Amino acid sequence: MAFDNLTNRLQDTFRNMTGKGKLSEKNISDALAEIRVALLEADVSLEVINDLLDHIRKEAMGMKVVREIDPSQMFVKVVNDKLIEILGEESSLEFSKKPGVLMMVGLQGSGKTTTIAKIARELKVKEDKKVLLVAADLARPAAVEQLKILGDRIDVEVFAELNTKPTDVVRHALDYGKDFDVILIDTAGRLQIDEALMQELVEINNIAHAEEILLSVDAMSGQDVIHVARGFKELLPLTGLVATKFDGDSRGGAILSVRYMTQVPVKYVGVGEGIEEIERFYPDRTASRILGMGDIVSLVEKAQEKMDIEASEKAAERMMRGEFTLDDMLVQLQQVSKMGPISGLLKMMPGANQLAGQIDDADAKTGMSKTEAIIQSMTKEERDNPNIIRASRKNRIAKGAGVSTTEVNRLLNQYEKMKKQMRMFTRMLGR
Ligand SMILES: Nc1nc2c(ncn2[C@@H]2O[C@H](COP(=O)(O)OP(=O)(O)O)[C@@H](O)[C@H]2O)c(=O)[nH]1
Ligand SMILES: [Mg+2]
Known part of the structure; x- marks a missing residue:
């Protein structure tokens, strides 16, 4: 493996x-x-x-x-x-149109035909999709036959025409397949990247406008695959990688490199010759498998969580005494964004609740990292006593955090609001 x-x-x-x-x-x-x-x-x-x-x-x-x-x-x-x-x-297939069109590309022998049949079966069995396979590899007569046999085995229709050009097959298949949910196009490969092949694939895609273009990468091949992947990516908008033959080799590092160098996500892993032997790719599980240390990782995560909670509780105590600094605010925001308000106190805190609502939306992550960047760009003195932050300091902080001064102002306002609410709250509790 x-x-x-x-x-x-x-x-x-x-x-x-x-x-x-x-x-x-x-x-x-x-x-x-x-x-x-x-x-x-x-x-x-x-x-x-x-x-x-x-x-x-x-x-x-x-x-x-x-x-x-x-x-x-x-x-x-x-x-x-x-x-x-x-x-x-982590990344899965995404089709917004009906039919969704997927094109499988890669070198000869990298596992295109096998993989596309596996994917066809997945979509049919697990997602109840009506799938059409298209045999657009006309370089070898046996290629069409291979796809037909696989299609038969999984009971998925295969669109094929002999004595014609791949582009024509695809054009006709698209016409024919209007009522299908997904159209999967198998293409020809070569032993090496060559211009004629790339030209053919580009022409096919000009007709197919595939939403998904998957490159199959043989996990057993060496580092050469980085160049291959780059070559494909230059001419085709690849949307995913399939790492095939993961079962075979004990190295496998090439796929890590390909993903890193091309920034194209791995969507599937092929783990055998059988039609069912395909898996979705999960980065966290794979990392854990590579290290073989899943237990330790979760142990450390738990301890770090506990440490965060302790920090948050200390911040909460300071708040109750009316001491609320920007550092405290940061700790609280981090908590809220990570796991929601952790203590009854936070849950009841109007300010924090409001923030939790804001944090829910889509750009929460960038918002949070901006907040972090801004606060981390402040000196200790400024964090403890934000009153001293005037125009020139604001400029410096904004520059340091890579944001506008408006955003620094927004954060300071937010802080003031939270602080005020905190005071009201402590007074309500009669402290
Ligand atoms: N062990 C193993 N063999 C695979 C896998 N995927 C494909 N193969 C084999 O690799 C060979 C080439 O596959 P094929 O799909 O014909 O490649 P293509 O030329 O890119 O279409 C065949 O013998 C497949 O059975 C996999 O995930 N694991
Ligand atoms: Mg093939």
């Missing part, structure tokens, strides 16, 4: 780290060197490795110590989070 060797090497590395009360720079460097070798062996590209290691080094050096948690466990969590980031967002 892909990543198996990587998993083993990383586990050795982490094992070597445990029991060290505090991680020294030397411990961290040693571990990073081992991780580097493990990633190289797994066929991950240098660019990805360097980014990953830089990030881990920085994070590990600045790691906040959480009580009850071994630093090596925190380290695992850091690696885990970065891996998830590199593996990208």
